[in-house]
Amino acid sequence: MSIDAIKHALSQVQDPELHRSLTELEMVESINFDKGKASVKILLTIAGCPMQDRLRTDITQAVTAVEGVSSLDLVFGAMSAEQRDNVKKIVRGGREKFIPFAQPDSLTRVIGIASGKGGVGKSSLTVNLAVAAARKGLRVGILDADVYGHSIPRLMGLMGVRPTAIDQMFIPPVAYGVKVVSMEMFKPEREDAVAYRGPLLHRVLEQLLSDAYWGDLDLLLLDLPPGTGDLAISLGQLIPKSEIIVVTTPQIAAAEVAERAGRIAHQMNQSVIGVIENMSAFACPHCAQEISLFGSGGGEETARVLTNLIGSKVELLGKIPFSPVLRSGGDEGQPVVESSSESESAKAIEDIVEKVIIRKDSLLGVRLGLTP
Numbered sequence: 001m002s003i004d005a006i007k008h009a010l011s012q013v014q015d016p017e018l019h020r021s022l023t024e025l026e027m028v029e030s031i032n033f034d035k036g037k038a039s040v041k042i043l044l045t046i047a048g049c050p051m052q053d054r055l056r057t058d059i060t061q062a063v064t065a066v067e068g069v070s071s072l073d074l075v076f077g078a079m080s081a082e083q084r085d086n087v088k089k090i091v092r093g094g095r096e097k098f099i100p101f102a103q104p105d106s107l108t109r110v111i112g113i114a115s116g117k118g119g120v121g122k123s124s125l126t127v128n129l130a131v132a133a134a135r136k137g138l139r140v141g142i143l144d145a146d147v148y149g150h151s152i153p154r155l156m157g158l159m160g161v162r163p164t165a166i167d168q169m170f171i172p173p174v175a176y177g178v179k180v181v182s183m184e185m186f187k188p189e190r191e192d193a194v195a196y197r198g199p200l201l202h203r204v205l206e207q208l209l210s211d212a213y214w215g216d217l218d219l220l221l222l223d224l225p226p227g228t229g230d231l232a233i234s235l236g237q238l239i240p241k242s243e244i245i246v247v248t249t250p251q252i253a254a255a256e257v258a259e260r261a262g263r264i265a266h267q268m269n270q271s272v273i274g275v276i277e278n279m280s281a282f283a284c285p286h287c288a289q290e291i292s293l294f295g296s297g298g299g300e301e302t303a304r305v306l307t308n309l310i311g312s313k314v315e316l317l318g319k320i321p322f323s324p325v326l327r328s329g330g331d332e333g334q335p336v337v338e339s340s341s342e343s344e345s346a347k348a349i350e351d352i353v354e355k356v357i358i359r360k361d362s363l364l365g366v367r368l369g370l371t372p
Contacts, residue, residue, distance in 0.1 A: 157333025
């Protein structure tokens with residue numbers, strides 16, 4: 001009877017990275033019980049699993065709480081290649097490798113953060129939008145699709161962090177409650193340049209989307225490279241239901257370039273859900289006079305042009321005031337919505353997230369994956 005009780009206790013313990021129970025993942029190889037002493041052998045997905053200490057603590061607490069268990073002998077082993085393949089099938093619902101967000105039953109909103117040119121703060125906004133959404137209780141992921149200019153790991157405080165790999169599947173690292181995947185995590189050296197041409201870029205994006213075990217996400221944000229090149233087109237092809245937010249600065253010249261990012265999204269039949277103006281006017285810290293360091297009107301102009309192009313309202317979601325704390329937070333790996341939540345830039349981002357997370361399309365007829 002105690003063996004059944006111990007097995008039930010282990011079924012309540014989850015793998016810290018896969019978020020499935022040990023029994024469901026078939027990680028429990030053996031359970032023995034004799035005169036109050038429980039002996040348990042757990043198979044890790046990989047030898048030297050970084051979560052071994054966490055698992056040891058969780059398993060020990062669960063098993064020693066079972067009535068009649070006075071001590072625990074816990075041994076860890078490693079799965080065979082066949083057993084790891086079985087784990088991948090379990091977490092993928094029995095299906096072979098696929099992009100979960102492209103499936104008809106996917107409930108994850110995929111939003112690409114796009115810009116016409118570099119230097120407008122697109123990556124910083126991606127990070128802060130994601131962290132702000134996670135702070136509101138959403139399950140959020142970031143895919144750093146800017147293959148050449150990837151900067152998300154630094155902005156999220158994940159420099160040098162590698163994903164846990166299970167053969168051809170990997171588990172994204174987590175920071176500030178957000179799952180993060182970036183090309184930088186797979187380079188031999190951080191300083192190495194990525195020199196891929198068009199067709200290979202499509203394959204890279206496809207692999208990052210399909211080889212990662214994302215779990216159940218409410219929101220996936222893609223930090224797209226600037227411009228209207230291969231990856232912007234690939235996103236529309238790989239995930240037809242993806243949406244786009246266009247980032248610009250207040251300069252009219254920058255707005256004209258930003259419009260092109262919205263145009264390519266429209267041509268790919270993606271929904272352009274809004275425009276964000278970054279580096280907007282801010283109050284002088286000495287006299288409180290408003291300073292428009294980069295001009296004005298770029299956000300309104302981009303939204304107006306895209307509205308006329310698409311034929312439906314493209315909203316200016318908000319303006320993020322120019323802020324040194326937003327920049328310094330990025331350098332230090334501390335998003336401003338986390339480190340300086342009372343700042344004007346953080347409040348502006350929070351307001352934008354409130355608008356973005358509202359679904360405009362109905363879930364009527366969509367399978368929710370619930371069983372009575």
